[in-house]
Amino acid sequence: MTAPNxxxxxxxxxxxxxxxxxxxxxxxxxxxxxxxxAATTVVAVxxxxxxxxxxxxxxxxxxxxxxxxxxxxxxxETAPIPGRRHDLALYADWLRAFSAAVAPGxxxxxxxxxxxxxxxxxxxxxxxxxxxxxxxIGAPALExxxxxxxxxxxxxxxxxxxLPERLGEALLRNGLIVRVMSVSMAKTSDRGIRRFVHDQHxxxxxxxxxxxxxxxxxxxxxxxxxxxxxxxIAQSTLLVAAVRDDITPIEAERELATxxxxxxxxxxxxxxxxxxxxxPAAAAEAITRFLGPSGDGTR
Numbered sequence: 001m002t003a004p005n006x007x008x009x010x011x012x013x014x015x016x017x018x019x020x021x022x023x024x025x026x027x028x029x030x031x032x033x034x035x036x037x038a039a040t041t042v043v044a045v046x047x048x049x050x051x052x053x054x055x056x057x058x059x060x061x062x063x064x065x066x067x068x069x070x071x072x073x074x075x076x077e078t079a080p081i082p083g084r085r086h087d088l089a090l091y092a093d094w095l096r097a098f099s100a101a102v103a104p105g106x107x108x109x110x111x112x113x114x115x116x117x118x119x120x121x122x123x124x125x126x127x128x129x130x131x132x133x134x135x136x137i138g139a140p141a142l143e144x145x146x147x148x149x150x151x152x153x154x155x156x157x158x159x160x161x162x163l164p165e166r167l168g169e170a171l172l173r174n175g176l177i178v179r180v181m182s183v184s185m186a187k188t189s190d191r192g193i194r195r196f197v198h199d200q201h202x203x204x205x206x207x208x209x210x211x212x213x214x215x216x217x218x219x220x221x222x223x224x225x226x227x228x229x230x231x232x233i234a235q236s237t238l239l240v241a242a243v244r245d246d247i248t249p250i251e252a253e254r255e256l257a258t259x260x261x262x263x264x265x266x267x268x269x270x271x272x273x274x275x276x277x278x279x280p281a282a283a284a285e286a287i288t289r290f291l292g293p294s295g296d297g298t299r
Contacts, residue, residue, distance in 0.1 A: 003199035006192055007280065010060035023098045024084070029077035030070035030102065033059045038066035040291050041103050042132070045095065047112030048221045049205050049214070051076030055111060058134070058276050061284030065291070068103050072117075074213035076204070086216040088224050092120040099126060107291065111135055111276055112247070113221040123229035131233060132290065133226065134240045134283055135273050138248040138256035141222040149184070150222060161215040172214060173206040181205075187244050187272040197277045230259035237263045238290040240283050244272045264290060 005011070016033045031052050044055050044067050052069040053076075059067045071078040073094055074086050084090045095117055099106060108128045110118030115136040122131055141150045160172040171177075182201040186194050208214045225248075237260050241253035248256075250267060257265040266286040271279045 003195040007057040007060040024081045026081045028070050034066040041066040041106040043106045043108050044069045045110040045114035047114050057280035061281050074209045080213050086213045088220040091117045095121040096126045116224050119226045119229040123232040130236045132238045137225045139252035157215050157218045168211050178205050185273050188278045239265045242271045243269045247273045
């Protein structure tokens with residue numbers, strides 16, 4: 001049975017339309033939320049193994065913002081880009097092309113792996129007035145407080161790519177493993193939100209196109225982090241970090257903030273790597289302040 005969405009009533013009040021765009025020889029599916037005449041448009045990039053639904057709780061708390069939320073190539077309803085390895089270079093190329101085609105000049109937001117994709121694209125010339133990173137990957141995943149689990153994940157994705165196709169696909173889409181991952185990341189004590197988080201992961205976490213794309217994207221996610229791009233990003237940047245994040249510890253996020261020329265760091269307590277599910281209102285509040293004309297919440 002599907003778990004109730006605690007943010008449904010807010011989200012239902014926001015208009016949404018599914019659209020498609022031709023990008024790099026493939027077709028990208030994306031969703032447009034909010035008023036067409038909004039003062040601000042944000043392109044929102046989801047994280048590894050996710051798709052656009054994952055950012056909807058944050059969108060639900062941004063009713064006055066126009067949010068364009070694509071599925072990354074190889075995930076959700078967007079097919080892989082033909083003839084390309086799905087590494088970080090591909091995803092950065094795709095984001096630059098997608099943004100230019102659909103929302104030139106929009107603010108760019110990335111969550112988790114999306115923070116790496118966004119940072120790489122902006123550092124290499126994606127035109128945007130401001131950048132927002134939620135749960136940014138601010139340090140190598142293998143060095144985080146759960147480095148051992150990350151190494152197990154490396155083996156898991158390697159094995160999934162090497163086994164005979166049927167067995168490999170079954171392993172990578174295994175519901176029990178998805179649930180273990182979900183339980184390990186959730187921090188909230190609210191039972192309703194925990195059920196919602198697990199239901200979201202059960203429903204959407206295995207909507208990847210094939211194991212090769214999944215493996216390529218995983219390698220990209222653990223082989224890169226935002227630090228490599230931060231010094232080259234001149235745009236005003238907002239980092240929305242979690243105090244209990246097991247992927248990038250808050251100390252590493254504070255260090256990351258010192259690497260940007262123009263940055264604001266907002267720390268959200270009592271949450272881990274699932275800000276977008278567990279504390280979307282706090283994230284949206286920080287984003288709303290940042291998107292004010294002065295960038296500090298004053299109007």
